Amino acid sequence: MTDDAATSRDVLEFLAGDVEDVARGLLDCRFVTEFNGKTTGIVIDEVEAYGGADDPASHAYRGRTDRNDSMYGEPGTLYVYRSYGVHWCANIVTGAEGEPSAALLRGGVPIIGVEVMEHRRGRTDHLTDGPGKLCSALGITGEHDGTSVIDGPVRLIVGALPHTARIDVGPRVGITAATDRPWRFVARIGGGSSLTST
């Protein structure tokens, strides 16, 4: 491992692990898309873990359907679903193939192709600080459901950045079941001071 980023095999092995561990490990990784020659990317700073039949808050809780089908794919599969009929949300499938667990990408820090993301979002602030916004800024849609984040157009880059010293842990957002599970992970990249301005 003389490279600055992990190899595809390393990434696959990492993603095959327990979803809770994977979710934590995804913090500070980069998430990059490349469409039509335009590259955009973020550093992931907020993630939630979702299990399978054992997790009442998971889309896979009631078994396999057309929508959640890609959750049952091999680790590293992208699971994209439509939220509230309006937004797209992206997950990275974890665990062994056939186990429907996935990590929902909830937020990130824009680092690559910021102008492109601003254009896609139609604003210059709050580009990727929410699961729907993140997909919008990166150009991720249902077309990319089922593709691989290891060698597809939507790619995860593990390593290459030092991990954040502090990770905040709390309950998942927007769910009504299993709200007692602290499966939401937020990286404090900036050091946690006030960002307010304007």
Added chain:
DNA sequence: CACCTGATTGCCT
């Protein structure tokens, strides 16, 4: 800054 509400589809019971 915190809380509240309307918009808008797909999916499941």
Added chain:
DNA sequence: GGCAATCAGGTGA
């Protein structure tokens, strides 16, 4: 038919 892994804009303290 009802609810949902959300967002944006408005209101009030």
